[in-house]
Amino acid sequence: MLSLIRGEPVTVVRPSVAHDGLGEPVYGEPARTPVPDVLVAPGATSDMDATRPNGVTVSFTPGFPKTFQEPLRGCAVEVRGVEYAVVGDPQPLTPENVPGPYNYTVEVTRSDG
Numbered sequence: 001m002l003s004l005i006r007g008e009p010v011t012v013v014r015p016s017v018a019h020d021g022l023g024e025p026v027y028g029e030p031a032r033t034p035v036p037d038v039l040v041a042p043g044a045t046s047d048m049d050a051t052r053p054n055g056v057t058v059s060f061t062p063g064f065p066k067t068f069q070e071p072l073r074g075c076a077v078e079v080r081g082v083e084y085a086v087v088g089d090p091q092p093l094t095p096e097n098v099p100g101p102y103n104y105t106v107e108v109t110r111s112d113g
Contacts, residue, residue: 007037007102010062011078012070032078033070039063039102040079043109060084064104066095077108084108 012035016028043059060079073089085108092104 005039007039007063007065008080009034009036010038010040011035012072013076013078013083015074035064035068037065037101038068043107059107059109062106062108063102064092064106065101066092066098066103068104072106077106079108082110084110 012033014031014033016030018026018028020026039062041061041063043061060077062077062079069092071089072086075086076083077086078084087107087109090104090106095103
C-alpha cells in the first residue's frame with residue numbers, strides 16, 4: 001500500500017526480570033526490539049511553570065504499524081535516542097476498523113527534574 005506518511009525507527013525496550021530462589025526479582029539486560037516505520041507525534045507538555053522549569057514532562061504518541069502486535073505494558077520506547085516510559089497498558093485497535101497501516105497508538109512520557 002502506498003502511503004504519503006513516513007514513519008521513523010524506534011526501539012522497544014522490554015525489561016528482563018527473573019526471580020531468585022527466594023522469589024526476589026533479579027533484573028537482567030533488557031531486550032531491545034527495533035521497530036521501523038512508527039509515526040511519532042508530539043504530545044502535550046505539563047508542569048511548565050516558573051516553580052518547576054526543569055521538571056517538564058515531555059510526551060510523544062507513537063503510532064505503531066499493524067504488523068507490530070506485542071504488548072507494551074511496563075516497557076519503554078526509545079524515540080530519537082531518548083528513552084520514554086509507556087503509559088498504562090495500551091491496546092491495538094482492530095485492524096479491520098482502521099484504514100491505513102497504523103492501528104496501535106501508545107502514550108510515552110519522560111519526567112525530568
